[in-house]
Amino acid sequence: MARPAAAYHAHVSVTDGDTWPRARVQIQVVLYHSERWLSQLVAGLRHLTPVDGGFTVAFWDNHPGTGSGAVPEVVADAAFTSVWLPSSRGNIGFGAAHNALAARAGPGCEYLLLLNPDAVPQYDCLERLVAAAELNTTAALIEAAQFPIEHPKAYDPATLETNWCSAACLLVRRAAFEELGGFDEALFLYCEDVDLGWRSWLSGWRCIYVPSARCLHVTEDQDLAKDRSAELLHSAVGHLRLRRKYFGEEAAVEYREELRQHLAPSAVEEILALFDGLPPTTVDRRQDPHIVLQPEGIYAATRW
């Protein structure tokens, strides 16, 4: 993919692929109105215990413009190498932004650490994730535990295997990510991580959960004034897509009916307009036991 040099701002002088900072781990953060979290995130990244081969940090800003001017300033001060790319195409979505960053990772990069801007990894988090990845060479996705409000994470305490991994703080084996073709970009927000997990299992990779690697996640459902409509909208579209992709058209139709029963007609209309615009991809799930639908379709929002 050709990249115009003027399209991104960098703290190391990046003008083409050759000068993109090289490290064994690329930490990638997708920003969207995330200014208020940034200084905390950068402070947290400063304290990460070094890993062999080092790490670099890449930011993708899905909403460059007002307020984001602070982003490079905060990051420039940090003790690690970083690059910052403002999206030239507006908000391209969560998965697409991560794909764009992953595509630019340097040649020696073995792992991608996908990190939410409202997360702060504990100082030994990356170290523990990389150690787990090296012990479990068939694991494509290696998920950190989120706290203090944990996802109701079902996993096998002996093998650490889990059906899918949340992308809020997720170490991804780069070779696997490339083999899988990255995130499904038709999923704008939510459920792209569920989809990536299921496709990992179908391709012979494993998903694991590492409870000792811990990441503070200032979950926004604690935010008192938060408007939840966007979350609802994209969760519903994502769930419809997962149903059609893995369980067929009837499963999607069934869920359409459920939505009609529970939501206002205008909301249903908005959801279906988005969903009907998506390509009708299907995948043979081959009765894989890891591919299980969640009844409400909200994979990450159900918390204890």
Added chain:
Amino acid sequence: MPPPAGKYDFAVDPGNRNTTYGLICDRVPRGAAVLDIGCASGNLALALERHRGCRVLGIDIDPDAVTVARSQGIDAVVADLTVQPVLEVVAGRRFDVIIMADVLEHLVDPAGVLAPLAALLTPEGRVLCSFPNITHIDIQLMLAQDQWRTRPAGILDQTHLRFFSAASFSEMAFACGYDVTAIERVILPALGTEVLDYGKGLRLGTAEVAALEAVARQGNANREVYQYVVELHPAPERHRPSPGLDHAHPTPRDASNPQIAGLLDVVVRTTEGRLRYLKDALYSLVGLTYPAVRAIVCVDNSSSAYAEAVRELAVHFQGLLDLVVTEVPPHHEQRGRPLNWGLDQAHGEYISFLDDDDVYYPSFGDRLVGRLREHPEATVAYGIGQVVRGDSTEWGFRTVSHDRRYAEPFDRAGLFLENYIPFNTLVVRRAAVVEAGIRFDESLPVYEDWAFLRELAARFEFEFVDAPISEYRLRTDGSNAASRGSAVEPWTTTLADIRHRYGAHTVRLSEGALAALAESYRDAEARHLAEAETSEARHRAEGDALRAEGDALRAEGDAHRAEGDALRAEIGALKAEIDALRGELVGTKTLIRVLLSSRSWRLTRPLRRLLRSGLPEKGPD
């Protein structure tokens, strides 16, 4: 004529709380019997006699000083306590207060002098010691510049033989059989002492700036303490409450800590071996969306190695969390001690408490402080505590399941019966607590939090926030309870004691609080009465309805019975009719047979034809 001033004759300014003598004077009860060891020319003794009506006996090693003291009217004797037993010197007298102001650092064996003093104290008696702080930042700056200079007076007085920090002094006091019940501080800011030669308008070199920054980064709250004033009480044999021993309330402290508006101070209590849990607790404070938070980590009853490990952990929070690490002086397993210690270090407008193995949720500060701001009349805001069960692992706590939630709306009377407010779910206005003199009861081995809450409830308004704001983490291996001794006994005896001690009659209730308590009882009674009346009326109505229904059913039954009787009668009549008909039929058949047996075919032929066409061949017999 004023007495000639000796080297250790300091002026006494009883109202000034940033001087050693001022702090000591404040801690001596009026009319107390006082022993002033190292009285010098008697300035402090004189101030105590004049301002607080005390009777003072002074002891000093310097005969000239004692002569001057006597000339001021002080009862003073010359003695060297390092060779002469103190019991002999005071000849059997007992004292409410024994003062050693800047004395112990001059002695070869300070513990040998300090330990026997306990025997001279009245039952409520205390020892007050002051000493210079060897960890003052000026000393650190001097050492950072590779220098060492003693001085005629001050922290590095040429005659000092011993050097103390708050912790090392407390360790010595502990070894001598005392509990440190209060520590006061005289503050002199960096470069403000006699240690360095800098004058005003000094321009610091880069080395000094670097050293200052290095010290500031350690987050050590003691670095500007010039002198400590420490209050000691002889440690009781066993630290469990008994009705006769009521030194339960440590001396209230005034609100002298300057207040920082909006700041939430979180007192984090941690103890040996729990670093792996503490890490989560501190990261959970990083996650608070409330903007002004400071953690005061009180390292309690732990080795210096553990304290060091906590400081190393704290380095990982630079830029993430305003954090102070402080060591609580050793004591005898009183759970209230580290909490009081933290309370005394606090400067925030708000204060909250967190144990090292629990965590706050991100909205903790916003929700609780927000509620206090909406309700100026309330002093305490608390929310829902989520109980979580999990495993203890080598790296920390692993969640297994979520359990019940502590979610009880405030009920003042209820709080006097049982504690339904977990201690990690609340925020308190600090000034209100300090002004009211509310402390943690250090004589309680457990339930110190409940006793504190009850004292708060006796005076202040509470606000309940109906949202989960923190997590109480229960480890499935039972190590929560085991960490403080697993016996059930202290819990049950303390429960009985706490009910006795803090029952509605003994708690110092203000009139307003009493009225509020009475009001809440009245409300509850009225509510119960109203509920009872409503339910009685409802039951009565229900009964009436049932009765009416029964009557209707009974009437219906009667009607059915009557109808049945009529039907039965009708059936009898029908049966009679049938019998009559049957008789008639038999007669007819007999007649037919008789006619058929006739020999006249004129008679029998039409009859047979008739029978073939319809009449039964055989009738009933």
